[in-house]
Amino acid sequence: MPKSAMDTATDTVENTAVNRALALGVLASGMLMIVLDGSIVTVAMPAIQDDLGFSPAGLSWVVNAYLIAFGSLLLLAGRLGDLLGRRRMFLAGTGVFTAASLLAGAATSPAVLIAARFLQGVGSAMAAAVSLGILVTLFTEPGERARAIAVFSFTGAAGASIGQVVGGLLTDALSWHWIFFINLPIGLAALALAVRVLPGDRATDADAGTDAGKGTGRGLAARSDVVGALLITAGLMLGIYTVVKVEQYGWVSAHTLGLGALAAALTGAFIARQATAPTPLMPLRIFRSRGVVGANIVQMLMVAALFSFQIVLALHLQRVLGYSAAETGLAMLPAALVIGAVSLGVSARLIGRFGERNVLLTGLLLLVTLLVLLTRIPVDADYATDVLPLMFLSAGFGLALPALTSLGMSDAGEEDAGLASGLFNTTQQIGMAVGVAVLSTLAASRSERLLAGGAGRAEALTGGYHLAFGVGAGLLVTAFVVAYVVLRRRTR
Numbered sequence: 001m002p003k004s005a006m007d008t009a010t011d012t013v014e015n016t017a018v019n020r021a022l023a024l025g026v027l028a029s030g031m032l033m034i035v036l037d038g039s040i041v042t043v044a045m046p047a048i049q050d051d052l053g054f055s056p057a058g059l060s061w062v063v064n065a066y067l068i069a070f071g072s073l074l075l076l077a078g079r080l081g082d083l084l085g086r087r088r089m090f091l092a093g094t095g096v097f098t099a100a101s102l103l104a105g106a107a108t109s110p111a112v113l114i115a116a117r118f119l120q121g122v123g124s125a126m127a128a129a130v131s132l133g134i135l136v137t138l139f140t141e142p143g144e145r146a147r148a149i150a151v152f153s154f155t156g157a158a159g160a161s162i163g164q165v166v167g168g169l170l171t172d173a174l175s176w177h178w179i180f181f182i183n184l185p186i187g188l189a190a191l192a193l194a195v196r197v198l199p200g201d202r203a204t205d206a207d208a209g210t211d212a213g214k215g216t217g218r219g220l221a222a223r224s225d226v227v228g229a230l231l232i233t234a235g236l237m238l239g240i241y242t243v244v245k246v247e248q249y250g251w252v253s254a255h256t257l258g259l260g261a262l263a264a265a266l267t268g269a270f271i272a273r274q275a276t277a278p279t280p281l282m283p284l285r286i287f288r289s290r291g292v293v294g295a296n297i298v299q300m301l302m303v304a305a306l307f308s309f310q311i312v313l314a315l316h317l318q319r320v321l322g323y324s325a326a327e328t329g330l331a332m333l334p335a336a337l338v339i340g341a342v343s344l345g346v347s348a349r350l351i352g353r354f355g356e357r358n359v360l361l362t363g364l365l366l367l368v369t370l371l372v373l374l375t376r377i378p379v380d381a382d383y384a385t386d387v388l389p390l391m392f393l394s395a396g397f398g399l400a401l402p403a404l405t406s407l408g409m410s411d412a413g414e415e416d417a418g419l420a421s422g423l424f425n426t427t428q429q430i431g432m433a434v435g436v437a438v439l440s441t442l443a444a445s446r447s448e449r450l451l452a453g454g455a456g457r458a459e460a461l462t463g464g465y466h467l468a469f470g471v472g473a474g475l476l477v478t479a480f481v482v483a484y485v486v487l488r489r490r491t492r
Helices: 005-040 042-052 061-084 086-105 110-138 142-173 183-197 202-208 217-223 226-244 254-276 284-288 290-320 325-345 347-354 356-374 383-408 414-452 457-486
Strands: none
Touching (some): 005 086, 005 110, 005 142, 042 061, 042 110, 061 110, 061 226, 061 414, 086 183, 110 142, 110 414, 142 325, 142 347, 226 414, 284 290, 290 325, 290 356, 290 383, 290 414, 325 347, 325 383, 347 356, 347 383, 356 383, 356 457, 414 457
């Protein structure tokens, strides 16, 4: 019996809803794979060093090569996604990341592994830069968008903790090679599904001035800002390199000050060009939004501060309390579960009722409390009484990140969604790099002074970690002030 027009319309709506849900799953899986790769490698570093013969200084480039490529290319990849098509950029980035993961897992020398990690960073930047841009154009109704952002944020917030567990288990049970090989089935499945469910790039083709079926090459050539692209990519790459090498050279060394000044000059030249270029890579109109500017500043401060929770607390568990890599990952797992429960269970409803700003401020207060209490964690801490109860305060991250993501993408138009997504991810990576450089340097200096003063190794390390937690709490207080002053209440 033929379907009525109403039945056909109902099927179309249901199919559209299913496709959007599958598309969200693809985007979240891609982000989870990227975040996992950033944390899963940390617990395998000793095994990689022993197997491939890395020097202590060379080993850091297993992380740095990825971080520099990822952080410096996000902004460029986001804008290219607006011009070439976000779906194309996501597919290409996922493909590059998956192929680079195969190369990394098969690496038999330090040079090959570092090159593969750089390529992984390139692929990650291409995929991550446009993910939020695709998401906000798929989910336009405020309630649906809040729920979608909550799912997407959960994969980023909980992925680091899950990565530590998976990395420890894979390294102990199989070998370090499998921390990269595990990306292959995930990446291939994401590619196969993405081709079917991600929306096409017809709007982008039209914007570029070409027919939908003829590609966007001429549109990109007509609208590209090659000089601007070179300036910002070089500036970000040099800036992130300078920050990650601070621990080796120091903050006031000629190396740090000289390269930092050059990175600032390149970034300043890029901004000046964007104000005058006929087709800017990053239209400065995006910074007219208080929501976009405030959210990116708050995110940079928050991510820098939370390095002290995710990494410094893990170091305390391993170096002071003697936990293994797998035990450390399992000890941090409750935080991932709490973040997931809050992100997926209540954050969207709270945002819908109270607004992003109020939910963000509440989350920041919980995180400040978490880091303040960590400044009092004892040398001989008992996990059940001294650590586990604090894990519940990580719920603040499950509240803050979805609200912050919504604010960061709030005023981005269709033509700038990829750029806003790339900018949001760029500030996240800059915050991470600064957090690593500042907090690890301060903690190490404090521990060295305590050792020189006669303190035992455990006491000295704990004193350094306490300082990192305290500075992190200060950064979060600053983020709270910025959010309260800059971000406006939005009428629901």
